[in-house]
Amino acid sequence: MKLREREVVEVFRVLTLRQLRQWVQRGWIVPSQSETGPLFDEVDLARIRLVCELRRDMNVNDDAVPIILELLDQLYGLRRDLRAVVTALLDQPDDVRQKLTQSLSAKSGKHGVSPR
Structure with a gap:
């Protein structure tokens, strides 16, 4: 679901259209662009919530x-x-995973480090 500017302002009642536009201009929020203006997706909304x-x-x-x-x-x-x-490590053969696990343990000083 993508929202237009005015819909975003309705969702975030503490946010004004002017503020939203300033945040976009400053690069804090980077919505996708359409022919009719910016469109805000769920990630944008989460970021707006965070800034608020x-x-x-x-x-x-x-x-x-x-x-x-x-x-x-x-x-x-x-x-x-x-x-x-x-993910790439889990795709490797057991001997490669074991060698890497040993190497990581030695470098971090921890024992028992193992990928799932």
């Missing part, structure tokens, strides 16, 4: 919002990359 909470509930100022969003984007990107590595 940061600003309203946590009193985060406009200078800090993009920093927080960038850090979260990096975190989610790393999690996605790690999932891909684990």
